[in-house]
Amino acid sequence: DTAVSQTPKYLVTQMGNDKSIKCEQNLGHDTMYWYKQDSKKFLKIMFSYNNKELIINETVPNRFSPKSPDKAHLNLHINSLELGDSAVYFCASRDGLAVNEQFFGPGTRLTVL
Amino acid sequence: KNEVEQSPQNLTAQEGEFITINCSYSVGISALHWLQQHPGGGIVSLFMLSSGKKKHGRLIATINIQEKHSSLHITASHPRDSAVYICAVIGIQGAQKLVFGQGTRLTINP
Numbered sequence: 352d353t354a355v356s357q358t359p360k361y362l363v364t365q366m367g368n369d370k371s372i373k374c375e376q377n378l379g380h381d382t383m384y385w386y387k388q389d390s391k392k393f394l395k396i397m398f399s400y401n402n403k404e405l406i407i408n409e410t411v412p413n414r415f416s417p418k419s420p421d422k423a424h425l426n427l428h429i430n431s432l433e434l435g436d437s438a439v440y441f442c443a444s445r446d447g448l449a450v451n452e453q454f455f456g457p458g459t460r461l462t463v464l
Numbered sequence: 465k466n467e468v469e470q471s472p473q474n475l476t477a478q479e480g481e482f483i484t485i486n487c488s489y490s491v492g493i494s495a496l497h498w499l500q501q502h503p504g505g506g507i508v509s510l511f512m513l514s515s516g517k518k519k520h521g522r523l524i525a526t527i528n529i530q531e532k533h534s535s536l537h538i539t540a541s542h543p544r545d546s547a548v549y550i551c552a553v554i555g556i557q558g559a560q561k562l563v564f565g566q567g568t569r570l571t572i573n574p
Contacts, residue, residue, distance in 0.1 A: 382560070392501075392548060394564040407561055441507060450494045450514065450554060453562065455507040 354378050355456040357442050363462045364432055371428045372459045374442030380454075382406075382447035383425040385417060388439040388458070397440075400425055401447050429461075437463045467491050470551050470565035478573055483538040485568045487551030490532065497562065498525050498536050499550040507550070510536070541572045 355376045364370055376383065384407070385397040399407035400419040414430040429436060442456040468489045477483055487496070495514040501507045511518050511525040513534070518525050522541075527534040538545055551565040 384562075386562075392567055394550065394552075394562075396561055396563075399561070439505060445560070447560075450512075450560060452509050452512045453497070454509065455499075457506050460505070 355442060355444055355454050357440075357456040357459050359459060360457060361460050361462075363464065365464055366432055366434060368432050369428070369430045370432060370461070371426055372440055372442075372461070374425045374427070374456055376423055376442075376444040376454070376456075378444060378446075378454060380444040380446050381422045382445050383419065383422075384443040384445075384453065385425065385427050386441040386443065388441060390438070394441070398425075398427075432461075432463045434463050437461055466566065467563050468551055468553055468565040470549075470568050472568060473566065474569045474571075476571045476573065477541055479542060481541050481572075483541050483545070483570065483572075485536045485549050485551075485570070487534045487536070487565055488532060489534075489551075489553045489563075491553065491563070492556045493529075493553040494556050494560070495554045496527055496534050497550075497552040497554065498534070499552060501548040501550060501567070503547070510549075512554075538570075543572045543574050546571050 358373045382401045384399045388394045398417040403419045416428045419425045439458045441458045443453040445451045445453045498510045522539045524537040548567045550567045552562040
């Protein structure tokens with residue numbers, strides 16, 4: 352059973368397109384995150400939702416819009432894709448009641464041509 | 465300067481050697497994660513600790529809150545331990561934002 356899943360695993364698209372990445376967790380967690388890993392493998396937080404409410408919104412361009420239809424899902428929509436958006440995007444989740452371990456999805460490798 | 469610094473950035477060793485990866489941080493934290501990322505790309509949490517020491521098999525993690533320092537040790541290293549090891553700290557604020565180190569690329573040769 353996959354705990355945190357992401358689709359698609361790979362995404363290749365042209366500059367200017369709009370694309371979405373989906374994340375689902377079956378752990379019963381109420382807090383989910385999106386992280387970006389750049390070409391130098393450095394990870395940085397983008398967004399976090401707790402029970403469908405946005406609680407972390409780092410300095411991310413407005414072209415990135417997270418959406419959480421329910422606490423098990425956190426999707427990331429990206430408008431007007433740019434070359435610099437090429438990266439691996441990781442979703443993660445945790446149980447929000449205490450300081451708890453985060454569980455990561457397998458990542459989505461986005462390549463913008 | 466990054467809030468979380470790891471050393472070394474790259475480490476190559478022979479199978480069987482004792483490995484130490486260090487992590488220093490400059491902010492107040494509620495806990496610290498050690499993560500492993502294999503060449504395939506997936507990220508696995510190895511430990512989360514807020515004090516003292518934890519052990520899983522051949523892996524040991526320690527943290528000294530006063531000195532703002534943590535270490536990850538691997539005993540009897542094996543080629544399958546080759547991966548990037550990432551230290552990440554959890555801030556004190558309620559959202560539990562992870563701030564990551566730059567990672568240590570470990571290569572164990574047979």
